[in-house]
Amino acid sequence: MRITKKQLKRIIREEHSRILKEYDPAAQGMAAAQRESQGAPDFGHLAKRVNNVAIELDEILQYAEDSLIENDNGSLARDMEDLMNSAYSLASAFDSLSENQ
Numbered sequence: 068m069r070i071t072k073k074q075l076k077r078i079i080r081e082e083h084s085r086i087l088k089e090y091d092p093a094a095q096g097m098a099a100a101q102r103e104s105q106g107a108p109d110f111g112h113l114a115k116r117v118n119n120v121a122i123e124l125d126e127i128l129q130y131a132e133d134s135l136i137e138n139d140n141g142s143l144a145r146d147m148e149d150l151m152n153s154a155y156s157l158a159s160a161f162d163s164l165s166e167n168q
Contacts, residue, residue, distance in 0.1 A: 076152075080121070080125060080155060084118055084122060109165070110161045110162070110164035110165035111161070111162070111165035113165075114161035114162040114164075117154055117157050117158040118154075118155070120154050121151055121158055124150060124154060125151050128144070128147045128151060131144070132144045132148075135147075
């Protein structure tokens with residue numbers, strides 16, 4: 068069975084989202100409170116929020132992509148995909164920072 072590049076990207080995004088959702092909320096809450104008292108941002112929380120934005124962008128793109136391409140707005144579809152991929156990258160960066168805290 069072959070999968071397309073688009074399907075592979077979607078699988079990767081879904082797995083990334085699943086991993087971010089697997090955080091232990093109690094442990095994250097205690098760690099967040101400790102970091103806040105030290106004045107450091109909660110990167111895990113930021114990772115989740117940015118990831119949620121990326122998911123929303125992905126859903127918008129899924130809804131509008133074919134229509135945009137049909138109406139000669141392929142560059143807009145590519146820009147939306149780039150924005151979504153950047154959001155996922157940012158979420159990954161925040162996630163990495165949270166692991167180092």
